Amino acid sequence: MKILEGKKGIIFGALDPNSIAWKVAEQCHANGATFTLTNAPIALRLGTINQLAETTNSKVIGCDVTLSADMENLLKESMEVLGGKVDFILHSVGMSLNIRKGKVYTDLDYEMMKKTFDISAMSFHRLLQTAWKMDAINDWGSVVALTYIAAQRVFPDYSEMADTKALLESFARSFGYHYGKAKKVRINTISQSPTKTTAGTGVKGFGSFFDYADAMSPLGNASAEDCANYCVSLFSDYTKMVTMQNLFHDGGFSFTGISNEVIEQMGQ
Numbered sequence: 001m002k003i004l005e006g007k008k009g010i011i012f013g014a015l016d017p018n019s020i021a022w023k024v025a026e027q028c029h030a031n032g033a034t035f036t037l038t039n040a041p042i043a044l045r046l047g048t049i050n051q052l053a054e055t056t057n058s059k060v061i062g063c064d065v066t067l068s069a070d071m072e073n074l075l076k077e078s079m080e081v082l083g084g085k086v087d088f089i090l091h092s093v094g095m096s097l098n099i100r101k102g103k104v105y106t107d108l109d110y111e112m113m114k115k116t117f118d119i120s121a122m123s124f125h126r127l128l129q130t131a132w133k134m135d136a137i138n139d140w141g142s143v144v145a146l147t148y149i150a151a152q153r154v155f156p157d158y159s160e161m162a163d164t165k166a167l168l169e170s171f172a173r174s175f176g177y178h179y180g181k182a183k184k185v186r187i188n189t190i191s192q193s194p195t196k197t198t199a200g201t202g203v204k205g206f207g208s209f210f211d212y213a214d215a216m217s218p219l220g221n222a223s224a225e226d227c228a229n230y231c232v233s234l235f236s237d238y239t240k241m242v243t244m245q246n247l248f249h250d251g252g253f254s255f256t257g258i259s260n261e262v263i264e265q266m267g268q
C-alpha cells in the first residue's frame, strides 16, 4: 500500500547516500509521493543529489536556508513544478561552525554561533513563516524537522548544537500552534538516534556515543532507514492529530536509565 499516493512535498538536506534526508526521499518515492529536493548551492556543486533526483524523478532546487529570498524561490518553484501547494516538508539541515572549527563549549565564537543558529534552527522558522505568507502548505499538511536528545540532556561535545536543537524544537511547538489553528497543518520534530552521516560524524567522539547509545537502547540505535519510515508515517494521514511534539525515535534510549550491556562494559 502506498500511503503517500498523491501527496506533494519538499525534502531538504540530502547531501549523499548516508544522509537521513536521502533515505526519506527514497521512502517517500516508494510510497507514491512526488517532491522537490533542495540543498545549499555549495552542496549541489558536489553533484551527488542529481543521482537521487534521477531515481526519485524529482527536480533539484538550490536554497541556502539562511536567505529568505532563496526560501521564497524554493516554495514558488516547488509549487510550479508539483502543480500546487505541498502536503509535507522535511527539514533535515544542521551545521555547527564552532564544532567544525574545534571550539569547545567554554570558548565559543559568537559570530560562528549566530551562523550556526541561523542555519540549523532559525531556518525552520524562516521556512514556516515563508510558507505561511505564501500559503504554500495544504490544510492537514505535515512538517517534520530532525533533532537530537542533546536538547534535553547534556552531551558535552555536542556543544552549541544542543542549544540549537532546543530552539528548533521550540519553533516546532510555537509555530505548530499557529499553523494548526489557521490551517490544520501539523509540525513535529523527530529526535533521532546517532546516525553515521556527514553531520553526525563531525561531532567529536561520535563513534563512542554511537556505540554507547546502541548498548543503552533496548531496541538498539534507530537507523536512517527506520527514520525514513517514521517520517513517511508522519507525512501520511494516519498521524493527522499529532502536532507540536518532539518524538523520540531512538530504540528506547531516551527512557532507559541503564542497560545490562552498559553495566557489563563497565566491568562491575
Ligand SMILES: NC(=O)c1ccc[n+]([C@@H]2O[C@H](COP(=O)([O-])OP(=O)(O)OC[C@H]3O[C@@H](n4cnc5c(N)ncnc54)[C@H](O)[C@@H]3O)[C@@H](O)[C@H]2O)c1
Binding pocket: 012, 013, 014, 015, 016, 018, 019, 020, 021, 039, 040, 043, 063, 064, 065, 066, 091, 092, 093, 094, 095, 119, 146, 147, 148, 191, 192, 193, 194, 195, 196, 197, 198, 199, 200, 201
Ligand atoms: N546524524 C546524526 O547522528 C543525527 C542525529 C539526530 C539528528 N540529526 C539531524 O538530522 C539532520 C540531517 O543531518 P544528517 O545526519 O543526515 O547529515 P547530513 O550532513 O547528511 O545533512 C545535513 C544537511 O544540511 C545541509 N546544509 C548545511 N548548511 C546548509 C544551508 N546553509 N542551506 C541549506 N542546507 C544546508 C547540508 O548540505 C546537508 O545536506 C540534521 O538536522 C541533524 O542535526 C542527525
